[in-house]
Amino acid sequence: MRAIGASAVALPEGAAADKPHRTVHDAGRRTELPGRKVRGEGDEPGKDATVNRAYAGLGATFELFQKVYERSSIDGNGLPMTATVHYGEEYGNAFWNGEQMVFGDGDGEIFLDFTIAVDIIGHELTHGVVQYTANLTYYGQSGALNESLADVFGSIIKQHSLGQTAQEADWLIGEGLLAPGVSGKALRSLKEPGTAYDDDVLGKDPQPADMDHYVRTDRDNGGVHINSGIPNRAFYLVAEALGGHAWERAGQIWYAVLTGGELAEDASFEDFAKLTVAAARQKYGEGKELKAVTDAWSTVKVPVSNG
C-alpha cells in the first residue's frame, strides 16, 4: 500500500515518491522565510553543521515513515521537505509553520541550536504529518495529543536511526539542547514525565504522568506541551511492555490511529485511548498487544472501557 500516484504537489523532475526531496535554507539570523537555499537533495555536506544536521534529520524522518509505515513524506504523497535554520537572533525555539520547519540557534544560555536533537527535527515534521492526517486542533486535550504524537514519532525517529530497542532508548525529547550549566537532561521525558529538568532559571519540568495530575491552564494553548506527558507515558508503557523496537507494534498501533480516519479533530485523551485499544485488537487480536495498551492507559488513569 504505497502512497504513490498522482501527486497534488508537483515533484521535481526525476524525483521519486519513495525518495526524500530535501531543501535546507539559511535565514541568516533574520526572520524572512524560507531564506537563502544552502543545500538541496543530493548535494554534498557543507561546512555548516547546523545545515547538515537539519538535512540528515529530514532524511531520518523520511526514512522512518517510508520504511516502517509505508508513508511517502509528510503528506503521504512525496511532499518536498523544507527546513530553515539560523532563524532570528538567539531564537530559542523551533516550530512548524504549516508548510516547513523552522529552527533557531538558541540563546546559548538556556538553549543551544535546535537542530542538535534529531527527535526535535522529527517532532516538527510529525506536526506536518498530523496536519495532513488527523489534523488535531492545537488546543487543550486534542492539542496535547498533537504534541504527544510529535514527541512519540520524534523519539521513534531517533530510536530508529540509532537502531535502539525500547529498553536501550533514552525516551528523551531534546537531549543535548540545554546549555551547559542548566540543570536538566532534556526538555521532556516520555518515560518519566516531569523529571527532564529542574533548574533555577528554567523552573521544573511541569509534565504530569497521569490524569490525576492533569494541569488545567490557559497558557501554552491550554497546556499542550504540559499534558502531552500523559499520552507520551502511555506510549512508552506499551513499547516497554512489548519489548523490541518501539516503531514496530507500539508504533504501528499509534500510527493506525493517527491515520485511520476515525480520530476527530477535537479528540480527547479518552477518545484517542479507545481508538488505540480498537487498533490493537484489530491488528493483533486478543493478545499481549491488547493487554499492553489497556494496561498502559489504566496506569496513566485514562479510562478505556465503555462501562
Next chain:
Amino acid sequence: MRIQVKRTGGFAGIDRHAEVDTSALADAPEWHVLAEQALADGRDTPVIGVPDGFQYQLTVDGRTVYCSDPRLTEPQRKLISRVLKEGA
C-alpha cells in the same frame, strides 16, 4: 509608560514575562513610538498559533493585544525582543 510582554507556548512550553517602565528612561519617546506601533498591529483576542510557535501578550498601560510567531510585524518583534531582554 509601562510595557509588559508575556510569552507562552514554544517547543519547550515555558512562559516568560518581562516589563519595562519607561518613565525614567532617556529613550522613552522611542519606546513609546515602538509600543504604539506594536499595539496597532495586534489582535484584541488570543489566536491559536502554529504548532510550537511562540504566542505573545503585549500590555501597554493596561491595554492588551495578542500576536504570534511567525506573523509578527517588525515593531512587534523589536518591542518583544527589547522588553524580554532588557526587562527580564
